[in-house]
Amino acid sequence: MILTTLEAAHTLAGEDSISAVRVRVGGIDQLTPAAQRKIETIASEIARHTGLTVDVMIGSSPRRVLVRVPEIGYVEEGWIQKGVNVSYAQGLQSGHWLLLATLLGIGGIFTLDVAWADVTARYRTIALQKALGWRSRTVFAQLLGQVLIVGAVASALGALAAWVVAQALKWQTPPIALLIGVPLAVIGLCIAGSFYPAWLASRVPPIVLLQHGEVRSAGARLGMMAGGGMGSYAWRSLLRRPSRTALTALAAALASALLVLSLSVTLARQGLLSGTLLGEFLLIRIERFHYVLVGIGLALAALAAANAQLSGLIERQREIGLLRAVGWRTRTAAQLFLSEGALLGALGGVIGTVLGGLLFFSFYGSLPTFVAGIALVGIAVPSVVGVLSSIYPARIGARVPPAEVMRYE
Amino acid sequence: MSSLASPIVQIEAVVKSYANGASVRALDGVSLTIAREEFVAVQGRSGSGKTTLLNLIGTLDQPTSGRVIVSGTDVTRLTGDALADFRRAHIGFVFQMFNLVATLTALENVMLPLLPYQRRLKFNLQARARELLSEVGLASRLQHLPGQLSGGEQQRVAIARALINGPELILADEPTGNLDSHSGAETLRLLQRLNRW
Numbered sequence: 001m002i003l004t005t006l007e008a009a010h011t012l013a014g015e016d017s018i019s020a021v022r023v024r025v026g027g028i029d030q031l032t033p034a035a036q037r038k039i040e041t042i043a044s045e046i047a048r049h050t051g052l053t054v055d056v057m058i059g060s061s062p063r064r065v066l067v068r069v070p071e072i073g074y075v076e077e078g079w080i081q082k083g084v085n086v087s088y089a090q091g092l093q094s095g096h097w098l099l100l101a102t103l104l105g106i107g108g109i110f111t112l113d114v115a116w117a118d119v120t121a122r123y124r125t126i127a128l129q130k131a132l133g134w135r136s137r138t139v140f141a142q143l144l145g146q147v148l149i150v151g152a153v154a155s156a157l158g159a160l161a162a163w164v165v166a167q168a169l170k171w172q173t174p175p176i177a178l179l180i181g182v183p184l185a186v187i188g189l190c191i192a193g194s195f196y197p198a199w200l201a202s203r204v205p206p207i208v209l210l211q212h213g214e215v216r217s218a219g220a221r222l223g224m225m226a227g228g229g230m231g232s233y234a235w236r237s238l239l240r241r242p243s244r245t246a247l248t249a250l251a252a253a254l255a256s257a258l259l260v261l262s263l264s265v266t267l268a269r270q271g272l273l274s275g276t277l278l279g280e281f282l283l284i285r286i287e288r289f290h291y292v293l294v295g296i297g298l299a300l301a302a303l304a305a306a307n308a309q310l311s312g313l314i315e316r317q318r319e320i321g322l323l324r325a326v327g328w329r330t331r332t333a334a335q336l337f338l339s340e341g342a343l344l345g346a347l348g349g350v351i352g353t354v355l356g357g358l359l360f361f362s363f364y365g366s367l368p369t370f371v372a373g374i375a376l377v378g379i380a381v382p383s384v385v386g387v388l389s390s391i392y393p394a395r396i397g398a399r400v401p402p403a404e405v406m407r408y409e
Numbered sequence: 410m411s412s413l414a415s416p417i418v419q420i421e422a423v424v425k426s427y428a429n430g431a432s433v434r435a436l437d438g439v440s441l442t443i444a445r446e447e448f449v450a451v452q453g454r455s456g457s458g459k460t461t462l463l464n465l466i467g468t469l470d471q472p473t474s475g476r477v478i479v480s481g482t483d484v485t486r487l488t489g490d491a492l493a494d495f496r497r498a499h500i501g502f503v504f505q506m507f508n509l510v511a512t513l514t515a516l517e518n519v520m521l522p523l524l525p526y527q528r529r530l531k532f533n534l535q536a537r538a539r540e541l542l543s544e545v546g547l548a549s550r551l552q553h554l555p556g557q558l559s560g561g562e563q564q565r566v567a568i569a570r571a572l573i574n575g576p577e578l579i580l581a582d583e584p585t586g587n588l589d590s591h592s593g594a595e596t597l598r599l600l601q602r603l604n605r606w
């Protein structure tokens with residue numbers, strides 16, 4: 001390290017004596033799209049006029065470093081750590097939309113799940129209605145109509161809640177277009193989500209079937225590889241209704257993908273920008289928001305899983321009665337449900353972690369730092385959420401009286 | 410407390426009423442003693458309380474009043490897990506509708522009662538289940554799912570399951586009710602043979 005003049009540098013190192021020139025764009029204290037456009041315009045102007053490579057840094061204030069220069073003493077220099085460029089900021093912006101879209105996706109899966117559970121629970125009633133002469137279309141319209149009403153009420157309440165929260169926190173009032181548009185989108189989502197279950201319902205045969213949820217040999221064969229024991233029993237109970245399980249796991253997978261992506265961005269950012277105060281301030285604000293979305297996604301996935309298990313209890317009353325009759329303790333029966341929840345969560349976690357990792361890779365072209373740790377969290381969190389979501393169904397399920405096994409309807 | 414001399418089932422003045430809306434007295438002061446190794450059939454019209462009686466002996470339900478003593482233990486004094494442990498130690502069930510778990514193979518259905526408690530067993534659960542299935546003539550159906558078995562075969566899997574814990578008492582509520590007369594007769598012969606076993 002030497003301190004010298006430009007001329008001396010020229011003599012010493014030749015034409016390549018300058019490796020970087022730092023340009024600071026004035027008048028920018030927040031990362032708004034307008035500011036970003038301004039920076040990009042300036043950057044492209046510089047590139048056009050000078051032919052230099054322009055690297056745009058955002059959110060990184062120079063960090064003070066003491067440099068010891070022989071015979072002069074210590075000189076304070078502002079250093080910028082490289083690597084934080086505009087693609088990162090854009091990643092966050094698009095990450096925003098990605099998160100919202102994913103959350104809406106989970107919401108859609110949730111309605112699908114609830115509508116499905118509803119159809120399952122009312123299977124006999126629907127069959128009876130058919131037997132009494134209801135047309136398939138009437139059944140279809142009835143179910144869709146119900147979901148429509150629920151969706152309309154829920155989204156109106158949601159919009160109202162958003163408005164109240166914004167007022168209370170003295171945020172900007174959301175634009176009226178958003179307050180009307182989002183609820184409409186949610187209603188659309190409800191209809192889309194309940195379309196398939198309603199169609200299923202309309203196809204329920206008028207004969208009241210005693211046993212539904214029939215064995216699918218493919219699923220059963222898949223499960224047989226898992227070997228004996230409780231885990232394999234739980235796994236096969238999940239495979240008994242493969243589409244429901246896949247759907248619920250998908251909700252968990254999306255939430256887990258969000259989690260993995262947010263975590264990766266957070267950790268990778270620290271790797272590149274450690275110690276920069278200004279940058280941290282900006283990111284922490286975004287992070288909280290991201291993690292709140294992740295939390296909502298996980299909560300929805302948990303509700304969907306609990307809902308699926310609860311609706312399954314109706315079909316499985318006799319099975320649980322049997323387990324209790326042959327001497328399973330209450331806790332053991334409950335463990336079966338908890339294992340199912342854990343397996344479902346873990347399944348979603350694995351899919352979501354792979355999905356989140358792939359997304360990160362597509363943004364940054366590399367895997368994040370601490371990949372193993374992030375993957376562990378991405379799988380463990382949904383698994384724990386899965387267990388938590390099955391606590392209530394397990395409590396209800398374990399309470400099925402053993403005499404239930406003797407009842408024949 | 411259990412000794413070979415004591416009866417396997419002893420019921421004293423048992424009353425069972427179901428009280429939802431109008432109260433139904435399903436059993437009204439029933440007393441009954443069944444000796445060990447006895448083979449007993451309970452007959453009665455529909456709604457006369459046969460299932461109710463079996464539920465009480467099987468400790469699946471509690472009497473409104475009276476005592477139910479199974480294998481020397483007053484089971485009306487037991488609750489919760491103690492009841493579950495009692496059933497697992499002393500009783501085997503065969504049901505009218507077989508009640509096999511559709512997602513489990515024949516072998517696994519037989520293992521089911523002891524599946525979570527395998528580690529405490531002094532014998533190999535799977536080996537015992539195989540033995541029992543070949544005892545009821547299903548050695549070649551171990552990996553079949555219930556849906557791939559005939560009604561009679563399903564009931565024989567259920568009988569093997571009832572034997573897995575080496576019970577002193579087997580309770581069967583209309584075990585032939587869902588079978589044709591041939592399979593039904595075969596099932597009864599099997600149960601009788603097992604009783605002498």
Ligand SMILES: Nc1ncnc2c1ncn2[C@@H]1O[C@H](COP(=O)(O)OP(=O)(O)OP(=O)(O)O)[C@@H](O)[C@H]1O
Nearest residue numbers: 427429433435453454455456457458459460461462
């Ligand atoms: N859970 C219940 N709640 C209310 N009443 C019940 C309940 N279970 C049985 N009963 C009533 O108790 C009486 C005896 O029923 P139970 O099932 O023991 O008859 P059963 O002899 O087994 O008849 P079946 O031969 O038709 O099986 C019947 O009148 C029935 O209506």
Ligand SMILES: [Mg+2]
Nearest residue numbers: 459460461582
């Ligand atoms: Mg009966």
